[in-house]
Amino acid sequence: MKNIFKLTILDRYIIKKFLGTFVFSIVLIISISVVFDINEKIDKFITNNASLQEIIFDYYLNFIPYYANLFSSLFVFIAVIFFTSKLASNSEIIAILSNGISFKRILKPYMISAAIIAIVSFVFGSFIIPPSNVKRINFENQYVRKKSVDYASKIQMQAAPGVIAYFGSYDNANKTGYSFSLDEFDDNMLVSRLTANKIMYDSAFHWTIKDYQIRDFEGLEETITSGETIDTTLYITPRDFLISETDHQLLTTPDLFRYVKSQKKRGIGNIQAFEIEYHTRFASIMSAFILTLIGASLSARKVKGGMGMNIGIGLALSMGYILFMTISATFAVSGMVSPMIAAWIPNILFTLIALFIYTKAPN
Numbered sequence: 505m506k507n508i509f510k511l512t513i514l515d516r517y518i519i520k521k522f523l524g525t526f527v528f529s530i531v532l533i534i535s536i537s538v539v540f541d542i543n544e545k546i547d548k549f550i551t552n553n554a555s556l557q558e559i560i561f562d563y564y565l566n567f568i569p570y571y572a573n574l575f576s577s578l579f580v581f582i583a584v585i586f587f588t589s590k591l592a593s594n595s596e597i598i599a600i601l602s603n604g605i606s607f608k609r610i611l612k613p614y615m616i617s618a619a620i621i622a623i624v625s626f627v628f629g630s631f632i633i634p635p636s637n638v639k640r641i642n643f644e645n646q647y648v649r650k651k652s653v654d655y656a657s658k659i660q661m662q663a664a665p666g667v668i669a670y671f672g673s674y675d676n677a678n679k680t681g682y683s684f685s686l687d688e689f690d691d692n693m694l695v696s697r698l699t700a701n702k703i704m705y706d707s708a709f710h711w712t713i714k715d716y717q718i719r720d721f722e723g724l725e726e727t728i729t730s731g732e733t734i735d736t737t738l739y740i741t742p743r744d745f746l747i748s749e750t751d752h753q754l755l756t757t758p759d760l761f762r763y764v765k766s767q768k769k770r771g772i773g774n775i776q777a778f779e780i781e782y783h784t785r786f787a788s789i790m791s792a793f794i795l796t797l798i799g800a801s802l803s804a805r806k807v808k809g810g811m812g813m814n815i816g817i818g819l820a821l822s823m824g825y826i827l828f829m830t831i832s833a834t835f836a837v838s839g840m841v842s843p844m845i846a847a848w849i850p851n852i853l854f855t856l857i858a859l860f861i862y863t864k865a866p867n
Contacts, residue, residue, distance in 0.1 A: 518613035526583035530572050554647040566640035576625045577791045578822050584799030585818035592806045607867050614800050622792035629785055630757035637753045653748040662770040663738050676742055679705040696720050709737050752781040779843035780833050787847040797858040801865040
């Protein structure tokens, strides 16, 4: 049992090479990405009067960890392909195997390195990066895309147990909803229905209803009450239904779980992006191991085309993995598959590919 956790000189050498190449690839590729991003957005920064302090500390200081973590699986793959191909081209893999060390045993330090990266990536992605995304996305909304969600239509949600609220439309510019209704049920029987031309949001959970009519039902009897204005408390805020495409990036994993659970309970349907994000954060842990196995098995053999051939095949596979993740997420958003299945399908498919490539690795 002790031998499982014991690291040899070879293990430490491979771990050092793996993690060193991983960090180097992140620094190199993210540096290039920052240069291209500055070149693309410099005109908008100047036109919208973004200060240098905001550009550096609000945007790029949060841009770098977000994209480094987002593509960490790709960086793992590149790192494994690069340094393993170098070991193979220098005949180091052959020397290791000829000394009676199996390829399966060689994979031990690879998997330890993948575990370190997966844990760090999960912690960052779940707890550290979401709060930093708030500053980055606020900066982008203010200086880059000037885009925020201020309008929604056909909104239906549970305001309280047995109480269903409906907005024909809602305009956040004037904090006003139109064609509003509030239905109250008791044992699946409608007991009260409020309809109004307008409903205005004040603060917290305070709303003002304009031009309303209330119909109360008791058996076969119906009582109608109408008026111009009535104040009420609804446990609904515009934030509950004005959901932008980046909102799921702002929540830590525990908050994401609570949010999805709460919104499902309230009957809100447009939360697929939040569910996909939640399951993807866990699926990404497995992806580090899968891509490490593919990369090590693929590049351990010395090939005629040299390192370039391995890197080319590796990049093609990693891009295929990312593309497949995007396609499966699209299926989840459209409702064709569940978000959990969409997050795990790429891992299942590429696990089979990894096992096939592993059987072809040198022994």
